[in-house]
Amino acid sequence: MNPQLKKYYIFLGASLVFSIGLQIVLGYLGVPWFISIGLVMAIFILLPMYMRRRQMGQMGNYGGSSSGAGGGFFGSGGGQSDSANVRYVCLVCNNKHKGGSCPRCGSKMQRADF
Template sequence: MINYKTYLIFLFGSLAVSIGLQMLLPFPYGLIAALAIFIVFPLFLRNRAMKRMGGMGSDSGVGGGGFFGQNQGVKYICLACNNRYKGGTCPRCGSKMKRADF
């Protein structure tokens, strides 16, 4: 999770950059640039925090990382013999009829 000190640094940095852009650019362009900065910086911070937690922002697979724990994969239960397994067909009876067990 991102700490408040880093968040405040980014917040005041984005405020300073947006005020500077409003001073340099004419009225509508400066305002549009300032709004874009206030939209982009929080998205950047959120993406960085999610990568640290191992969530959806990282390249660790299907996501669900930090809060829900590591993804263990889907296990199946055979509808014919009630065996629990991973994969396509049941190793005990060879049936392809199955239901997902999370």
């Protein structure tokens, strides 16, 4: 098993145990059950989300990045400005256009021209 996945499952189990313990403590303190269940569910959902965001941030600043650089399939590209430079060439009439169907012949058969 992947060590990171194992760590995630251990953390998930620990948050479940913590949530159940918190539910019992809040029950003894006289907090209404619907408030304590809501709090426990929020903790059980938010802690793994926080852990995943922190882990994704350590992997290369992909999750919740404040830098504005879009991480893509090939790393941290410039985002939409790089995709605006892609032009397509129609395979039927060899017309260069920006996307969709060919404005000259209407064909949808095209190849990307970088």
